[in-house]
Amino acid sequence: DIDDxxxxxxxxxxxxxxxxxxxxxxxxxxxxEDDAGRRLLLEWCEALGCRWRLDPIGNLFIRREGRRxxxxxxxxxxxxxxxxxxxxxxGILGVLGGLEVLRTLADxxxxxxxxxxxxxxxxxxxxxxxxxxxxxxxxxxxFKLDDTLAIADSAGVxxxxxxxxxxxxxxxxVGEPGLDSYFELHIEQGxxxxxxxEAIGVVSGVQGMRWFDLTIKGQNSHAGPTPMAYRHDAxxxxxxxxxxLYAHAxxxxxxxxxxxxxxxxxxxxxxxxxxxxxxxxxDLRHGDEAQLDALQQRFEQEVVSIEEAFGVSTQCQxxxxxxxxxxxxxxxxxxxxxxxxxxxxHRRMMSGAGHDAVYVARVAPTxxxxxxxxxxxxxxxxxxxxxxxxxxxxQVLCDAVIAHANR
Amino acid sequence: DIDDxxxxxxxxxxxxxxxxxxxxxxxxxxxxEDDAGRRLLLEWCEALGCRWRLDPIGNLFIRREGRRxxxxxxxxxxxxxxxxxxxxxxGILGVLGGLEVLRTLADxxxxxxxxxxxxxxxxxxxxxxxxxxxxxxxxxxxFKLDDTLAIADSAGVxxxxxxxxxxxxxxxxVGEPGLDSYFELHIEQGxxxxxxxEAIGVVSGVQGMRWFDLTIKGQNSHAGPTPMAYRHDAxxxxxxxxxxLYAHAxxxxxxxxxxxxxxxxxxxxxxxxxxxxxxxxxDLRHGDEAQLDALQQRFEQEVVSIEEAFGVSTQCQxxxxxxxxxxxxxxxxxxxxxxxxxxxxHRRMMSGAGHDAVYVARVAPTxxxxxxxxxxxxxxxxxxxxxxxxxxxxQVLCDAVIAHANR
Ligand SMILES: NC(=O)NCCC(=O)O
Ligand SMILES: NC(=O)NCCC(=O)O
Numbered sequence: 036d037i038d039d040x041x042x043x044x045x046x047x048x049x050x051x052x053x054x055x056x057x058x059x060x061x062x063x064x065x066x067x068e069d070d071a072g073r074r075l076l077l078e079w080c081e082a083l084g085c086r087w088r089l090d091p092i093g094n095l096f097i098r099r100e101g102r103r104x105x106x107x108x109x110x111x112x113x114x115x116x117x118x119x120x121x122x123x124x125x126g127i128l129g130v131l132g133g134l135e136v137l138r139t140l141a142d143x144x145x146x147x148x149x150x151x152x153x154x155x156x157x158x159x160x161x162x163x164x165x166x167x168x169x170x171x172x173x174x175x176x177x178f179k180l181d182d183t184l185a186i187a188d189s190a191g192v193x194x195x196x197x198x199x200x201x202x203x204x205x206x207x208x209v210g211e212p213g214l215d216s217y218f219e220l221h222i223e224q225g226x227x228x229x230x231x232x233e234a235i236g237v238v239s240g241v242q243g244m245r246w247f248d249l250t251i252k253g254q255n256s257h258a259g260p261t262p263m264a265y266r267h268d269a270x271x272x273x274x275x276x277x278x279x280l281y282a283h284a285x286x287x288x289x290x291x292x293x294x295x296x297x298x299x300x301x302x303x304x305x306x307x308x309x310x311x312x313x314x315x316x317x318d319l320r321h322g323d324e325a326q327l328d329a330l331q332q333r334f335e336q337e338v339v340s341i342e343e344a345f346g347v348s349t350q351c352q353x354x355x356x357x358x359x360x361x362x363x364x365x366x367x368x369x370x371x372x373x374x375x376x377x378x379x380x381h382r383r384m385m386s387g388a389g390h391d392a393v394y395v396a397r398v399a400p401t402x403x404x405x406x407x408x409x410x411x412x413x414x415x416x417x418x419x420x421x422x423x424x425x426x427x428x429x430q431v432l433c434d435a436v437i438a439h440a441n442r
Numbered sequence: 443d444i445d446d447x448x449x450x451x452x453x454x455x456x457x458x459x460x461x462x463x464x465x466x467x468x469x470x471x472x473x474x475e476d477d478a479g480r481r482l483l484l485e486w487c488e489a490l491g492c493r494w495r496l497d498p499i500g501n502l503f504i505r506r507e508g509r510r511x512x513x514x515x516x517x518x519x520x521x522x523x524x525x526x527x528x529x530x531x532x533g534i535l536g537v538l539g540g541l542e543v544l545r546t547l548a549d550x551x552x553x554x555x556x557x558x559x560x561x562x563x564x565x566x567x568x569x570x571x572x573x574x575x576x577x578x579x580x581x582x583x584x585f586k587l588d589d590t591l592a593i594a595d596s597a598g599v600x601x602x603x604x605x606x607x608x609x610x611x612x613x614x615x616v617g618e619p620g621l622d623s624y625f626e627l628h629i630e631q632g633x634x635x636x637x638x639x640e641a642i643g644v645v646s647g648v649q650g651m652r653w654f655d656l657t658i659k660g661q662n663s664h665a666g667p668t669p670m671a672y673r674h675d676a677x678x679x680x681x682x683x684x685x686x687l688y689a690h691a692x693x694x695x696x697x698x699x700x701x702x703x704x705x706x707x708x709x710x711x712x713x714x715x716x717x718x719x720x721x722x723x724x725d726l727r728h729g730d731e732a733q734l735d736a737l738q739q740r741f742e743q744e745v746v747s748i749e750e751a752f753g754v755s756t757q758c759q760x761x762x763x764x765x766x767x768x769x770x771x772x773x774x775x776x777x778x779x780x781x782x783x784x785x786x787x788h789r790r791m792m793s794g795a796g797h798d799a800v801y802v803a804r805v806a807p808t809x810x811x812x813x814x815x816x817x818x819x820x821x822x823x824x825x826x827x828x829x830x831x832x833x834x835x836x837q838v839l840c841d842a843v844i845a846h847a848n849r
Contacts, residue, residue, distance in 0.1 A: 227667075254817075254819075260630055262697040263700065277678060285671070295714065301706060318666075386667065411667070
């Protein structure tokens with residue numbers, strides 16, 4: 036059995052690297068803090084006799100040999116980078132849960148049939164280098180290595196330059212090592228498990244996501260002398276769109292339809308000027324691809340309808356589309372069996388957020404394990420899962436990985 | 443009769459002081475550009491034999507003597523300061539129209555019964571020093587001199603410091619000189635006259651205005667894993683409010699109800715985060731004080747209703763309230779009579795925007811004259827009224843002022 040307390044101690048030790056005033060962590064991808072986090076992990080893993088290798092995009096593969104080292108490894112992992120005001124669990128739990136599995140096996144003197152691989156994916160958050168999950172995506176062949184190395188942060192520094200500066204030398208080619216299977220433990224980042232008082236989410240897949248940048252152009256005019264009937268108010272048009280689409284999503288009693296408008300920027304905004312132009316970000320998600328198509332269609336209809344109603348013009352750019360992912364049945368079953376055997380209340384669920392598992396699933400059988408997090412809050416210094424909750428998820432990870440490695 | 447071409451030449455000469463790339467002007471209040479604009483005007487006025495004085499807030503009074511200089515003067519004027527990307531007419535037309543009146547009288551060798559006073563009010567725009575119309579408001583006793591002198595721009599420089607730096611020495615006390623009456627010529631800043639193909643707006647008053655800062659607090663959460671039913675989306679709440687209040691204003695077929703949301707700022711906005719907090723500016727206007735009360739009540743009801751519907755909390759601060767202003771009947775009649783005699787198509791109308799006349803009307807009989815501006819566009823480098831339109835307004839100003847000065 037895994038050791039809750041040891042796991043918690045390693046989580047709290049990692050949180051001390053790049054600590055923030057509000058009790059969270061800041062380890063932006065490929066900064067000195069991110070590097071220090073990886074070094075701490077490697078210190079711990081080297082003490083267990085593991086060896087490690089890097090691939091050309093800085094993904095870190097830490098190996099524990101099995102009895103049949105000719106077979107591809109069963110992998111666990113997640114990421115150590117955080118948001119600028121990030122929490123102590125998002126990504127980190129998946130990595131340090133994996134470490135705890137390795138320690139538990141070492142303590143028990145158990146050697147698995149297949150080798151194990153603990154993976155730290157580079158730049159999952161996408162906060163310093165956009166988009167998110169780009170290094171696991173490169174590993175899986177979704178993005179080209181050269182393109183990924185050329186991605187620059189807001190200061191113009193590229194991922195390639197930072198890998199060079201940190202002296203990360205690749206021993207592996209892109210896509211190496213091939214994996215037998217991949218298990219990622221993560222906090223839910225939503226409220227469902229907590230509300231349902233369940234300990235484990237058996238994650239069967241990841242919902243589809245589509246991102247749009249919508250520009251609405253009306254006409255600036257003076258707030259006082261311009262009668263309502265003469266206005267081309269870009270914000271009023273956006274408000275109608277947001278209200279309609281939000282209401283449409285709420286109507287779906289299954290809760291599967293998700294619509295978010297995270298950013299709204301009015302050009303040259305002024306208190307007494309009717310907004311003439313704005314840019315709105317649109318995030319549409321659904322666990323069913325056909326339903327997601329329908330949702331996008333509904334969105335496009337509402338855009339046409341505000342053009343007519345408000346006399347505005349629009350430009351819409353789809354900047355990202357991540358299809359619905361279904362994880363591997365055998366991996367899902369392994370997670371579910373572990374939760375059942377440990378008598379932990381659990382439910383099958385889709386992940387609402389993107390994770391490295393989304394891209395790894397394209398090249399290896401994959402599943403995820405969720406644990407509850409307080410109030411569903413994530414990407415926030417206040418992010419919290421209890422030692423017990425973290426431990427339960429790690430126990431399920433451990434059981435599923437051992438079962439899979441010995442099958 | 444006034445000289446359209448001479449008026450146009452002086453407008454274009456003034457526009458050369460602080461010219462902007464897009465064909466507008468930038469003369470922020472009490473900058474060197476603003477000062478240069480005043481100097482150009484004074485050069486022109488001194489050539490006419492006028493003398494001038496300043497009051498303690500930099501308001502500039504340029505006097506043309508009459509036959510009865512023991513009587514208070516009939517005044518004309520407006521402002522020379524502009525928005526950062528301002529036009530060539532907003533304020534400037536009222537001042538240079540007044541100059542053209544003085545020149546026309548000089549050419550004709552006419553001396554009026556009462557003296558005339560051409561006034562340049564300081565900092566009407568409120569763009570460098572907030573609020574707007576603060577110097578005419580100080581003249582009228584609405585703001586205290588010390589408070590006004592202490593108003594700082596975004597760099598921390600106060601109006602008092604700038605008056606000192608520019609060496610503006612007051613010969614007048616606050617509120618001096620008392621005025622017999624005041625006529626302000628201005629571009630409409632809205633589309634009504636242009637749409638109705640009318641040359642002159644006989645401005646009977648100014649609508650009431652109320653400004654609010656509304657903060658909406660919900661909860662940040664992840665766009666993906668958070669089901670709609672669990673959200674406290676501050677932007678969705680704001681959108682409902684905007685949509686409802688905008689529709690309510692549109693329902694008023696008289697066109698008198700005006701509702702504008704000019705600024706909307708989401709705290710720590712991110713594409714895949716449900717907005718947890720935002721600040722919205724609200725500008726409510728109506729020409730009838732009781733209707734404006736009702737509009738504010740409706741706004742407050744809608745705020746309560748979004749609190750309930752979206753599970754958000756709100757804080758609302760009323761930061762400015764300018765009551766409905768009715769101008770003086772005799773002054774309005776003088777403007778109307780002049781438009782009628784010149785056979786210029788005209789209509790009585792309320793001003794939708796605030797002007798210095800709002801505060802002057804508290805201490806002297808006042809009226810305003812509007813001329814059309816292209817597409818109703820103002821606070822914009824593209825602001826435009828034709829030489830003929832400017833000339834027609836100035837002719838009406840001239841006739842009304844002479845009639846009043848000789849009555
Ligand atoms: N876990 C996470 O926040 N991934 C970023 C992509 C998304 O918005 O779901
Ligand atoms: N003329 C003008 O823009 N005044 C500022 C006050 C207002 O918003 O009406």
